[in-house]
Amino acid sequence: GLGRVWLVGGGPGDTGLVTARGRSILAQADVVIVDRLGPRALLEELSPDVEIVDVGKTSGNHPVPQHEINALLIQHAQAGSDVVRLKGGDPYVLGRGGEELSACRAAGIEVEVVPGVTSAVSVPAAAGIPVTHRGVARGFSVLTGHDGAAEVPGGADHTLVLLMGVTRLADTAAALVTADRPADTPVAVVEDGYGPGQRVTVGTLANIAERAAEVGVRPPAVIVVGAVVRLSPSWPHQAR
Amino acid sequence: GLGRVWLVGGGPGDTGLVTARGRSILAQADVVIVDRLGPRALLEELSPDVEIVDVGKTSGNHPVPQHEINALLIQHAQAGSDVVRLKGGDPYVLGRGGEELSACRAAGIEVEVVPGVTSAVSVPAAAGIPVTHRGVARGFSVLTGHDGAAEVPGGADHTLVLLMGVTRLADTAAALVTADRPADTPVAVVEDGYGPGQRVTVGTLANIAERAAEVGVRPPAVIVVGAVVRLSPSWPHQAR
Structure with missing residues (x-):
């Protein structure tokens, strides 16, 4: 059979x-x-x-x-x-x-x-980033980095999660800067979530591509854009 | 200790x-x-x-x-x-x-x-709805029905998933109709995903609130808005 x-x-x-x-x-x-x-x-x-x-x-x-x-x-x-x-x-x-x-x-x-545990939510969590958080982000969007990211407006209180976006990070970050989402919006790139090579690189839409290039970020990685990134222990000067 | x-x-x-x-x-x-x-x-x-x-x-x-x-x-x-x-x-x-x-x-x-399997993705899946699908939806957004849904533009090829939105379904559905998202955009309401009372109610932004009221939809339920709803076996006249 x-x-x-x-x-x-x-x-x-x-x-x-x-x-x-x-x-x-x-x-x-x-x-x-x-x-x-x-x-x-x-x-x-x-x-x-x-x-x-x-x-x-x-x-x-x-x-x-x-x-x-x-x-x-x-x-x-x-x-x-x-x-x-x-x-x-x-x-x-x-x-x-x-x-x-x-x-x-x-x-x-x-x-x-x-169904499985999606990397779009869990890989940010591995870096201490909640995709939603009361008073910080009321929702989130999941997209590929290749297309469409810039078409989803929303301020820093709406989290963007980009999968498969590392190779085009510079273009994507530039496209994401809008009136509602300024160049200093926090960004984290989380490589190899839960794996032995897990690494979190943080920056802003203005400088994340440069920082990622400096440390040699490689796929697979999940990119998180929005105010929730400040909740990560990897974000500098956090108060908690 | x-x-x-x-x-x-x-x-x-x-x-x-x-x-x-x-x-x-x-x-x-x-x-x-x-x-x-x-x-x-x-x-x-x-x-x-x-x-x-x-x-x-x-x-x-x-x-x-x-x-x-x-x-x-x-x-x-x-x-x-x-x-x-x-x-x-x-x-x-x-x-x-x-x-x-x-x-x-x-x-x-x-x-x-x-981390866990989020209801935002898995409850639509229980109804046969993929939140993304090649040629149909390239990304998705997750929001509460209470606020912000109308602020996330994007056409029918960007899936919206609303959690905790049943009680305000009529208001939300009306607010979601935009130039990019017409009144005939498909909507599904999935009650009690994976539970004994799982039920899928389908309609459009124009009529989903009326249909949900007719059958007495109750929380907890997940609402899915976008062209992916047509992929559900619950959608009438589907071709597959």
Whole structure:
């Protein structure tokens, strides 16, 4: 018979931040399809006969294109395997989970999405930054750094979280300066949230690109823009 | 000696969507402080000598005010207990986690935030709605329904998620109609996500308040506004 597919949100990388359901589904998988953003340490717990397929980008190589990932999910399920697509964060937060779900359904494969702890909220938290905070920020927006960030207005009391934005940080920071969001709006770049290389670089829209370049910030990183950044222990002169 | 405090994001309500770390910390608590939004079924797994303090709103009663919750956390930790504050969703997504953290720190209590699966993303997912989807929505914003929703522009390709917005749905829906976001923009109201009473009501900014009133929508519910709502199986005439 056909296998099934689960799109599992693996959380920000810390193995403790996978959901109980995600973990138990993973433990029953025949095939696990991973990329560089999922909590890869979980793979070490798997039975040795589980097939692990790595579709992640590695330096110097290209990642497997999305349509090929979709095809892999379908092929393995059609061959009778139960397949887990282990994703970083949450499958529906800029994770292309919806595309994978549609592709599987179109092929007649049963598929379920298991939500995860999104990096958009948890990676800022790892740096001591709450995306909302009474009297500081009443809401937040999540965008890629590549497009659209400048189209979401809102003052410093509305937090912006940018995923996949490191390579275009200079352009994005410049575009974000508006009448409502001045050049001295605080910014934090959080690299490798919860990982061994976690590092927080803070600055303002005016100087964050320069500071990030100085310390050699690299993806994966989450960028947070707004007054909440001042609540981080990494922000200088904080009072608490 | 002093106890410690953990602010644990319990996820949207399904016991499988608590993180592994949240679950293991909960299992070691002396005192658990809960409200109506946390995954209360988890409490049944606790040892009978764990003290459970309910600070939730019940019909006809008022909830415990935030400053009293802060004081409870501190008092129990000062008395030597390890305290878990079990919260719905994620502590930092309109969950007042930052206030509880600050209060504990100011009192000299060690406190840690354990991120959770936010209802803002997972409750829409329970209704088959991805907050982002290639070609449909490139980002999303999370706000309360009470304030600020109308201040976040963006067309139907930017998803709005409103928490705690059911009681003011008519006002909010009217305020959200702008040049970029027409009155026929799809809206879904998802009640009791993952719970036994999960129900999805769909409509448009023009008619959602009337439809919600017709079926008697009640909190807790998550409101999703944008083209992604059409991807839900609850949307009529969908093609997939």
